[in-house]
Amino acid sequence: MMKYNFDEIIDRKNTNSMNTDGFREFMFKGRENLSFAYKDDEWIRMWIADMDFATPPEIIEAIRTRLDQRIFGYSQVFDPNYYVALSNWTERMYDWTFPKEYLVTSPGIIPALYELCEYICKPDEKVLIVTPSYAFFKSAVEFNHLELVCSKLKNENGHYTINYDDLEAKAKDPKVVLCIFCNPHNPTGRLWKEEELRRVGEICLRNHVWIISDEIHCDLLRSGLSHTPFAKLFPQSDRIVTCMAPSKTFNMAGLMFSNVIIPNQELRELWLRRHYSFKNPLSIAATQAAYEHGQQWHQELLQYLDGNFKFTDAFLSQYLPEAQFKIPEATYLAWINISSYIPGEEDLTGLFAAHAGVLLEDGSMFVDNGQGYIRLNLACPRAVLKEGLQRIAAFLNSYRDPSLAGTAAAT
Ligand SMILES: Cc1ncc(COP(=O)(O)O)c(C/N=C2\CONC2=O)c1O
Numbered sequence: 001m002m003k004y005n006f007d008e009i010i011d012r013k014n015t016n017s018m019n020t021d022g023f024r025e026f027m028f029k030g031r032e033n034l035s036f037a038y039k040d041d042e043w044i045r046m047w048i049a050d051m052d053f054a055t056p057p058e059i060i061e062a063i064r065t066r067l068d069q070r071i072f073g074y075s076q077v078f079d080p081n082y083y084v085a086l087s088n089w090t091e092r093m094y095d096w097t098f099p100k101e102y103l104v105t106s107p108g109i110i111p112a113l114y115e116l117c118e119y120i121c122k123p124d125e126k127v128l129i130v131t132p133s134y135a136f137f138k139s140a141v142e143f144n145h146l147e148l149v150c151s152k153l154k155n156e157n158g159h160y161t162i163n164y165d166d167l168e169a170k171a172k173d174p175k176v177v178l179c180i181f182c183n184p185h186n187p188t189g190r191l192w193k194e195e196e197l198r199r200v201g202e203i204c205l206r207n208h209v210w211i212i213s214d215e216i217h218c219d220l221l222r223s224g225l226s227h228t229p230f231a232k233l234f235p236q237s238d239r240i241v242t243c244m245a246p247s248k249t250f251n252m253a254g255l256m257f258s259n260v261i262i263p264n265q266e267l268r269e270l271w272l273r274r275h276y277s278f279k280n281p282l283s284i285a286a287t288q289a290a291y292e293h294g295q296q297w298h299q300e301l302l303q304y305l306d307g308n309f310k311f312t313d314a315f316l317s318q319y320l321p322e323a324q325f326k327i328p329e330a331t332y333l334a335w336i337n338i339s340s341y342i343p344g345e346e347d348l349t350g351l352f353a354a355h356a357g358v359l360l361e362d363g364s365m366f367v368d369n370g371q372g373y374i375r376l377n378l379a380c381p382r383a384v385l386k387e388g389l390q391r392i393a394a395f396l397n398s399y400r401d402p403s404l405a406g407t408a409a410a411t
Contacts, residue, residue: 004296004297006300006301006304007382008053008381009052009381009384010052013041018050019047019050020040022048027047028349034353036357042357043357044357044359044384044387044388045359045377046359046376047349047377050254051251051332052379052384053379053380055250055252055286056290058293059252059286059290059294062293066282072281073281074278075278075281077105079288080100082287082288085291086259087100093218093219093227094218094226094229096229098242098261098263101268102263102268103261104259104260104262104268104272105257105279106243106260107279107280108245109243109245110140113140113212113214114139114140114144116212116241116260116267116271117140117141117143117144117146119270119274120267121146123144123146125175125176126146126173126175126176126177127149127176128170128171128176128179128209129149129151129182130150130185131150131153131366131367131369132153132363132366132367132368132369132373133150133182133366133367133368134186134187137182137214138367150367150369151166151170152368153369155369158324158326159326160185161190162200164199164203167200171204171209172207176209177210178209178211179204179209179210179212181211181213181214183214183227184215184221184227184329185330185331186217186333187333187366187373187375189328189329189334190328190329190330191227191328191329192228197228197233200230201230201237201240205234205237205239210241211230213229213230213231213241213242215227215242216244216258217330217331218244219248219249220249220302220305220331220332221302222302222306222309222328222329225329225330227330229242231261231263237263238264238265241260241263241267242260243261244259246287249290249298252287252290255286255287257279257280257283257286305332305378308378308380308385309328310327311382311386312325312334312378312389313327315393319389319390319397320338322340322341323336323337324340325337332378333375333377333378334375334376335373335375336376337372338374338396339372339373341397341400342372347362348362349365351395355395356391356392356394357391358391360377361374363375376388
């Protein structure tokens with residue numbers, strides 16, 4: 001019996017939500033005046049990675065308790081129970097912890113990436129990533145006027161693996177000093193195996209390349225799978241920075257609170273000198289509550305997401321049999337090759353918005369190596385997911401065979 005209701009459809013209107021109000025500027029930059037046949041509340045939103053589920057009541061209760069204390073002055077994480085809550089979570093979930101002094105916090109992993117690129121790299125140096133990639137890895141590198149170096153993941157029928165020879169050839173460049181590595185991987189959903197992480201780590205460390213392991217998706221796995229923190233495999237190294245957060249796991253990205261684990265003392269002291277140290281007290285309370293009381297909600301969330309992925313897999317097999325999709329090991333994101341239906345370099349995001357009323361991100365939004373793909377956020381009530389998939393199938397089938405225009409996929 002599920003304690004939490006993930007089928008509840010919650011109105012996010014008038015909440016200043018990027019998901020509902022920010023899509024034009026983010027996805028149609030320079031085309032904001034595009035008119036669509038869909039009113040704002042008619043969209044099926046499958047683009048930005050936050051969830052359409054209520055944040056756990058235990059977290060909301062902790063925020064309410066802090067609100068009732070009615071003064072919200074300058075705050076930092078002084079309560080030792082914050083580290084206890086986080087390290088208990090990492091111990092239980094990943095069989096890994098770290099010394100308390102390694103822990104700093106950031107108002108997000110994106111800002112942490114921007115800062116760490118500046119602190120680790122000199123202006124003429126380079127940063128290595130694998131592609132396809134979350135686009136803000138590129139933004140963080142280029143904001144710091146650093147050169148981005150990309151190593152394409154190998155794609156064998158939709159299964160992505162690392163091209164170690166290519167990665168090593170690029171890591172050998174003495175100007176490459178940092179690798180930002182997404183573990184687990186957005187957008188492909190790969191949950192890297194220990195031996196894959198070891199090979200990447202050995203290549204980077206023997207070539208004096210720092211690693212930032214962005215592990216924001218590490219609690220969003222298919223049931224039965226477990227995450228390996230990159231730093232767990234290299235306890236002797238202090239060149240691996242780990243970024244984790246409750247934001248993806250518990251749908252609280254707007255509270256802007258992330259954990260950054262910096263074992264290297266010099267880098268950590270630079271961070272502490274340069275980083276603005278005050279925090280939102282509501283975010284501190286929410287994050288500590290997530291790790292102290294979020295376990296059951298988290299387990300039920302994973303079960304519900306398993307169901308959404310199984311539903312999507314069956315739907316695509318039946319109504320879009322030429323789409324290439326594998327249920328990913330991690331994330332709540334479906335990475336689907338639809339090039340059989342729409343070959344070439346079309347503006348897939350624009351087409352689906354205009355003709356299906358579905359907001360989604362296409363492969364061109366993931367730096368490189370994503371052509372022909374769309375990415376769907378499946379972290380929504382199943383009824384919404386079904387409507388989105390039906391609209392996608394109707395559009396793709398009619399795109400290829402106009403005589404089918406207007407026929408929705410069977411319910
Ligand atoms: C790999 C990765 N790192 C960092 C972030 C953002 O961290 P924050 O600054 O919020 O702490 C995201 C969010 N991914 C998103 C957000 O919308 N679409 C995505 O793919 C992400 O996928």
